[in-house]
Amino acid sequence: MKVIDLRSDTVTLPTKEMMDAIARAGLGDDVTGNDPTVNALQEKAAMMFGKESSLLVTSGTQGNLVSVMAHCRPGDEVIMESEAHMYYYEVGNISAIAGVIPRLIKGDHGTFTGQQVQDAARGDDLHFPESRLLEIENTHNRAGGTCWTPAQVAEVAKAAHDLGMKVHIDGARIFNACVALDVDVKAYARHVDSIQFCLSKGLSCPVGSMVVGDADFIEVCRKKRKMVGGGMRQAGIIAAPGIVALDSMITRLKEDHDNARRLAAALEAIDGIKLDMSTVQTNIVVTDVSGTGMNAEEFMAEAKKNGLLLSDFGPYQVRLVTHRGITAEDVDCAVSIIEDKVLRCKGGACKI
Numbered sequence: 295m296k297v298i299d300l301r302s303d304t305v306t307l308p309t310k311e312m313m314d315a316i317a318r319a320g321l322g323d324d325v326t327g328n329d330p331t332v333n334a335l336q337e338k339a340a341m342m343f344g345k346e347s348s349l350l351v352t353s354g355t356q357g358n359l360v361s362v363m364a365h366c367r368p369g370d371e372v373i374m375e376s377e378a379h380m381y382y383y384e385v386g387n388i389s390a391i392a393g394v395i396p397r398l399i400k401g402d403h404g405t406f407t408g409q410q411v412q413d414a415a416r417g418d419d420l421h422f423p424e425s426r427l428l429e430i431e432n433t434h435n436r437a438g439g440t441c442w443t444p445a446q447v448a449e450v451a452k453a454a455h456d457l458g459m460k461v462h463i464d465g466a467r468i469f470n471a472c473v474a475l476d477v478d479v480k481a482y483a484r485h486v487d488s489i490q491f492c493l494s495k496g497l498s499c500p501v502g503s504m505v506v507g508d509a510d511f512i513e514v515c516r517k518k519r520k521m522v523g524g525g526m527r528q529a530g531i532i533a534a535p536g537i538v539a540l541d542s543m544i545t546r547l548k549e550d551h552d553n554a555r556r557l558a559a560a561l562e563a564i565d566g567i568k569l570d571m572s573t574v575q576t577n578i579v580v581t582d583v584s585g586t587g588m589n590a591e592e593f594m595a596e597a598k599k600n601g602l603l604l605s606d607f608g609p610y611q612v613r614l615v616t617h618r619g620i621t622a623e624d625v626d627c628a629v630s631i632i633e634d635k636v637l638r639c640k641g642g643a644c645k646i
């Protein structure tokens with residue numbers, strides 16, 4: 295049985311060009327700054343974002359963590375959206391390791407306003423932590439892959455900077471936003487102090503993320519990365535596919551967005567499945583399956599029996615993500631599996 299894997303864009307495998315680049319990569323010890331391929335990737339990323347410097351890290355989670363550690367001191371507060379990945383899915387690391395506390399803003403499709411930042415920021419009071427950092431997630435995963443516009447980022451970043459805060463973007467999928475809105479990544483980067491982006495998601499690399507920012511900040515991140523065990527030796531084998539990704543994998547993301555819209559439009563027409571088409575801006579589709587008589591776990595288990603892999607996003611929420619391994623035919627096949635097989639269980643008649 296063919297398996298259609300819509301769990302995440304992290305399931306993408308490296309391309310042949312990436313594997314060839316790994317085999318050819320010049321290598322050295324990156325902990326001492328001597329891996330030529332890592333250095334080339336870091337220079338390329340910094341240049342693309344219009345920043346002074348960048349750093350290869352093991353994952354998006356590590357990139358966000360070292361950025362928070364570099365911007366903040368223990369006891370500080372980081373303002374972020376209430377369903378931010380950093381709050382929801384990063385094991386509480388910013389509190390456990392960086393010693394900061396999150397302060398949450400209720401967003402609208404993952405975004406919020408400068409006024410909300412002003413309202414959330416702490417005043418000058420003996421009792422309060424310092425509001426040190428504002429974090430923005432673009433695209434916003436739990437909101438359904440929604441995009442911030444550069445103007446929205448500019449507005450909240452100005453509010454934060456005026457209050458003496460730094461601004462970090464969790465841009466795990468920032469290139470999806472760039473492709474969806476047809477903007478250069480510099481249009482975001484120019485307003486903020488740091489950005490983390492993932493190589494290992496829609497860009498199809500096997501491992502790795504990057505942090506970009508000014509040179510002093512990146513040097514602090516380098517030390518924090520070492521502290522959390524992210525100093526890697528011949529990391530050129532990770533950097534080599536990253537260079538291929540930045541050169542050739544970005545514009546391709548449009549196919550994933552087209553497939554996500556095709557998928558969402560078909561799912562929306564199915565009785566019992568609810569979704570908000572306005573959130574389908576990139577490669578993520580979040581559905582509410584409560585009307586099918588199944589919860590997310592039951593729906594996913596039934597899909598899996600029929601070769602369709604999905605991910606759980608809440609008790610009745612199921613997430614579907616398009617990526618380089620998924621064609622328009624796979625999308626149509628996934629919709630047929632849901633209509634013809636999974637919904638046989640409508641009303642819970644064949645509960646697993």
Ligand SMILES: Cc1ncc(COP(=O)(O)O)c(C=O)c1O
Pocket residue numbers: 352353354355356379380431433434435464466467492494503
């Ligand atoms: C918005 C966002 N930020 C950060 C991450 C963390 O990336 P990683 O899985 O590489 O740690 C993810 C992963 O899905 C994400 O969606």
